Amino acid sequence: MEQLILDLKQQIIEVLNLEDVKPEDIDENASLFGEGLGLDSIDALELIVLMEKNYGIKLRDPSQGKQIFTSVKTMAEYVAANRTK
Amino acid sequence: MGVFIQSSAQISIQEPLCNNYVTKPVLHDEPYVRAIECDYKAFIDPISARRMGKILKRAIAVSVTALKASNVTMPDAVITGTGLGCIENTEKFLSAMTMEGEEFLQPAFFINSTHNTISSQVAIYLKCHGYNNTYSHRGISFESALMDAFMQFETGSAASALVGGDDEMTPGYFALLDKLNYWKKSAGGPGAMAGETAVAFVLSNEVSPVELSGVEILFKPTADEMNRRLTAMCERRGISIGDIDAIFVGRSGDVDGDRIYDAFCGKFFPDREQFTWKKLFGESFTSPAMGMYVADELLRSDRKPLLKHVLVYNHFQNKDHSLILLSKC
Incomplete structure (x- = not known):
């Protein structure tokens, strides 16, 4: 799980072009949206693309997103349970 | 009523945001050179900048610099000319479509692949809710923007305007034009040296030099x-x-x-x-x-x-x- 969390942090930094942010700067339990990393709805779309492209996960129920993208840790848990690649 | 240039700023293949080209020009031998960038962190925070390609960062930097050098705090209009708009992000978006079989397309690249992103992003940054337009007419894009501004003044619709001309030259687009002998291959032959342009002018009806x-x-x-x-x-x-x-x-x-x-x-x-x-x-x-x-x-x-x-x-x-x-x- 630790490696998956690190991978996700690196991928988030890359796809969201978070210049000057390092993986260790991201608290895996902190909120991704709002106060934490301060991401917005367009970033949510980028994360959905990331999940599908890198892990073969298609989010069919939009209401799931809020829970899945709560933090890097919740993302990692969902990826670990649902990944197809 | 006259239209007067209050101030201007540039980012190009010369030193950025200054007029050092007059006394210390940067001389280039190669037909393809990218613009000399400034420190964009002085203008845009990293979170805001994360979705901006080079052309948007340059447009904002020259706009802010020109406005600071003028006595116009908020222009009545933001008008931009660009031949190709955010071509770098357009290429990324199109490349992703090709490579990924039209799946996994990243929305930020798509958003920035539209030409009118430039004026709108500058206006959003400035919180300017006035007239906003981006002209994309190949070699007369900037002049079209300038003419629009001129008419805004003539009709009394604007008393001040921020007018820009912005274009980036990506390696891919340079290579395509090179196949058409657009760029110089030898001295005295056909073709020109490529450049990148980001210029902003603050115009107003207040008399200036x-x-x-x-x-x-x-x-x-x-x-x-x-x-x-x-x-x-x-x-x-x-x-x-x-x-x-x-x-x-x-x-x-x-x-x-x-x-x-x-x-x-x-x-x-x-x-x-x-x-x-x-x-x-x-x-x-x-x-x-x-x-x-x-x-x-x-x-x-x-x-x-x-x-x-x-x-x-x-x-x-x-x-x-x-x-x-x-x-x-």
Whole structure:
């Protein structure tokens, strides 16, 4: 799980072009949206693309997103349970 | 009511956000050079910048710099000309479509692949809710934006405007144009040196040292049509063609394109002083913005005190021609 969390942090930094942010700067339990990393709805779309492209996960129920993208840790848990690649 | 240039700023293949090109020009031997970037963190926080390509960062940096140098805090209009818009992000988006079989497309690249992103992003950054437009008409994109601004002033719709000319040159697009012999391969041969342009002008109806006296855009003009439009533009300013003291011509070193400038200057201004800018700033769709920048700077300086009226003349593939008349006040 630790490696998956690190991978996700690196991928988030890359796809969201978070210049000057390092993986260790991201608290895996902190909120991704709002106060934490301060991401917005367009970033949510980028994360959905990331999940599908890198892990073969298609989010069919939009209401799931809020829970899945709560933090890097919740993302990692969902990826670990649902990944197809 | 006149239209006056209050201030300007540039990012190009010369040192950015300054006029060091006058005394310490950066000389380039290669036909393809990217712009010299400034420190964008001084203008845009990293979170806001994360979705911006180079062209947007440059447009915002020159806009903010020009506004700070003027007494205009919030322009009535933001108008931009760009030949290709955010081509770097467009290429990323199209490449992803090809590589990923039209799946996994990243929304930020798509958002920034539209041309009108530039003016809108500048306006969002400035929190400017006024008139907003981006013109994308290949070699006359900047002049179209400038003409729009000019008409906004003439109709009283705006008392101030931020007008920009922005284009980036990606390796991919350079390579495509290179196949068409667009870029110089040998000295004395066809082709020009590529450049990247990001220029912003703050215009207002408050008197300043340099007035934007006229803008004309012509499509495949005959010599008679050019004469008629040039004469009419001068008459609107209350002068004649003979009162124009110097010409800034868009000579790029491309032997074919330069013949057009030779013919124009030979017919209308055989004995007038000529200046060029593309040898320092390169060629791009919006390079006439660079020409106006250089002309404005020279009029403000004391290097040529006798200059009163100057004309910036450019053509794009001998189809689209533009005339920009500047006057010292």
